[in-house]
Amino acid sequence: MWHSSSARLLKPLLRRSLLSPLTATRSAAGSSAVNWSTVQRPGSMRRSLATVQPDMRPEIAQHNSDTASSNSSSSSDGPHDALTHSIRQFLVSTRQNPRAGLKPDELIVKCPECSPGKPRRLAYSAHLNTHTGEFVCTSCFAQGPWDKYRELAARRTFQNTIPRTRSTDPPPFRIDEGTLAKLQHNLEAHEDVFAGLTGHGEGQLRLSRDALRKYGVGLGFVDASVPVVEDLELLVAGSDNAAPCLAFPRTTFRTNSFIEDTSDAKMAAESATIVHGAQPFSAVQIKLIGWGKEHSDLEMYYPADDAQPGLFGFHLAAIGDSYEVILTSRELDAVAAYQATGIPAVSLPRGAYQLPLDSMRALERFERIYVWLDDDQQGTEAAQLIARKLGVDRCLVVRTRDGNHEGAKSAGEALATGADLKNILDNSRPVQHDKVLSFAALRDAVRFEVTNPDLIRGVQSTDLPGWNACFKGLRPGELTILSGATGCGKTTVISQMSLDFCKSGVSTLWGSFEIPNVRLATRMLSQFARRDIAGSPHEIDFWSRKFENLPLYFLKFHGSTKPETVLETMRHAVYAYDVKHIVIDNLQFMMSMQGKGIDKYDAQDAAIATFRQFATEENVHITVVAHLRKDSHQASASGDADINSIFGSAKVTQEADNVVILQRYGNSQSKTRCLNVLKNRFDGTLGKIYISYSSESMGFKEISAPRQRKSLKVVQSSRKLSEDERRLAESIAEEDIVADNDHDLEEKRAKTSSPSSDKLKK
DSSP: OOOSHHHHHHHHHHTSSOOOOOOOSSOOOOOOOOOTTEEBOTTSOOEEOOOOOGGGOOHHHHHHHHTHHHHHHHHHSOOOHHHHHHHHHHHHHTTOOOEEOSSTTEEEEOOTTTOTTSOHHHHOOEEEETTTOOEEETTTOOEEOHHHHHHHHHHSOSGGGSOTTOOOOOOOOBOOHHHHHHHHHHHHHOHHHHHHHHOOSTTOOOOOHHHHHHHTOEEEEEETTSSSOOOHHHHHHOOTTEEEEEEEEEEEEOOOGGGSSOSOHHHHHHHHHHHHHHOOEEEEEEEEEEOSGGGTTOEEEESSSOOOOOBTTGGGSOTTTOSEEEEESSHHHHHHHHHHHOSOEEEOSSSTTOOOHHHHHHTTTOSEEEEEOOSSHHHHHHHHHHHHHHOTTTEEEOOSSTTOSSSOOSHHHHHHTTOOHHHHHHTOEEOOOTTOOOHHHHHHHHHHHHHOTTTTSOBOOSSOHHHHHHHOSBOTTOEEEEEEOTTSSHHHHHHHHHHHHHHTTOOEEEEESSSOHHHHHHHHHHHHHTSOGGGOGGGHHHHHHHHHTSOEEEOOOOSSOOHHHHHHHHHHHHHHHOOOEEEEEOHHHHTTTSOOTHHHHHHHHHHHHHHHHHHHHHTOEEEEEEEBOGGGHHHHHHTOOOGGGBSSOTHHHHHOSEEEEEEEOSSTTOOEEEEEEEEETTTOOOEEEEEEEETTTTEEEEOOOOOOOOOHHHHHHHHHHHHHHHHHHHHHHHHHHHOOSHHHHHHHHHHTOOHHHHHHHO
């Protein structure tokens, strides 16, 4: 479904050995060869750790020795001497310290086109093939042979990314074997946690000791009050307030000769042969997940800012030993799948069902990939998307429930309930072609929607329950139009709601064409902390660390931009970062110079039609902020704005699935607003959601509907009129009683006739 020029450029690269990871706001784990007896942080001295019991050494090290012979021959067959010398000399002259990729013949180096000016951890975005010298950057898509790399680098030097001291970039981060062994020893020594993983009772996971050892799963202790883990000794030993966390190491290939910090090519090549042949895999990052319900929200990484790619369980999928692999959403699901089927299993490195491009590279060599995510609405949609990214011809989607709306939804839950995971795997099915469907292909989805109405409603909002009552949730494939008068708080509302969904795992792309990204991010950071960060500058680092973990990205556009350019970037973000929610704020600023007179309406209609088609084809939710007509601003203030008040032609609201107008309630100084739902294509529910702005939390909170009150003059006038009519009615009734005949009655009524009496008689 990728039809843009960037898609045509990127897709062929997925079949080659050059495609590299995209550097995002939150970087994935990395890879490099290490000595398992030391820990080395960038710019720090090595320090040795005490050894532990010999029988507790991680299975990763044992697997390294088992696969040494199969890799030593290939590592010795290096590139030609001339090319080798040229590459090495250039890396030394530019003071680079490349990272190892997820392939043995690949280096991650600085891109000569886009790295100048970037932070060091974002500058390494180009992937260099050490055998051919070809490179490709997945950040700016620059590519070509080695001569072109040097030519581009000569034009744009790396001086902005090199420290003023002219020192070489620090080497890639490495985690030693001793630390992993201690963490694994902690796990087996902790009776409660180990029993929860290996026990066969209710609520226990039934994982085997052997499987946990092969994956190197350990147990660490983290102080939840600190944003990042910095002390390995405290991670192993713990403290009084530390929470137990499962430790999942991420592994990748060790570095090759080009990464060795030496100018002697011969020594570097010999060193690479020994290192690469002895231990082909290396642990480069540890993911820490809190254990127990009270710590279920705790998630940290060590190191937090490392940019090297790595996967949990990557060392089990040895080169040449396996042609198939299982891809799961969680680490314990990967352990369970491997234990039950014997097929190597790796887990997605990030939450929210994101598959970064560096992970895709690691999966290129497999002929068959089982995509085994949660068997619910969100997991099924993510599995379909990931399978299309990896190639539908080699992917099979595993359905744990197989169409049932009850039961275990993941591999880990299925193993805990005693299900036959091999049978579940055998029933996996390929993804159908996305342009041709039969009812047989739709029957399972139809059955799922009928039997699981609560699961298809979408992601729920935690800040605005009224939004859930009207729209039932945020669903992919829909287009929402949010409008309102100038200054009523449209950006504040949608930024708060996007953060709300982002915290629930919805990967979000923000396109702010009116407000600069820095100012928008500052506001969103305060909304995330639920207080004005400007008043607490000492807390900025703490909340920034947490904010970075959100799957949130920003478009680097401002003001008038062609819709085709925006669409191409959106498609790239969906492909690279698995974005599921896109915000365009706002439509008029983006289209400000795209046409004049009648043409500007045609251009806006074309942009809306493009967004509508994109939301359907890419299965993402798009929220577009649009202005009201100038003559509708007063109507918005009085609460009379309707679906025809939105700027532009009727096509804007016709293409949309949902239409919402944000209106002021009360006078111009009131902080109360009303979200008026005017269109809902999902189930037709309309209504008003009343919200009030809080200056403390920098956002809105939902309130009950204000009581309708009449003015004092209207109430007094109404009471006086009712009293006059009551007295007149009593007078007429008394005269009717004493009247002798109809003639006398008519005469008396004529005497007392008045507009009020006529009204009362009628």
